[in-house]
Amino acid sequence: MLPPSLTHGPLSSASLSQEGKPEPIFTFSFKVDVEGNMADYDVKADLIRNVTRADYDSVDELLRTGSIQLDRPFEAPRTPPARHVPVLETNDIENIHLIHNL
Secondary structure, X not given: OOOHHHHXXXXXXXXXXXXXXXXXXXXXXXXXXXXXXXXXXXXXXXXXXXXXXXXXXXXXXXXXXXOOOOOOOOOOOOOOOOOOOOOOOHHHHHHHHHHHHO
């Protein structure tokens, strides 16, 4: 969704944790009713540590769903950008599969 200059640069959510420092974040949570309407929500400030970063293409590859190729008929063909391929722990992979199945 965002360009690599933001997602893998100093503004990314893994920049401080790689240095062993906690990172300030906002968490957003919500509850939905049986009809799918938002019934409640909460926004909190928090700190995170031990961030593992993965891009959408890497997760699609892990789930074997394939990347979505955007059709850009009026642009010259481009070389695909370099991707950050994460090294994920077994527990992380299992969690990604659980979230996907949900």
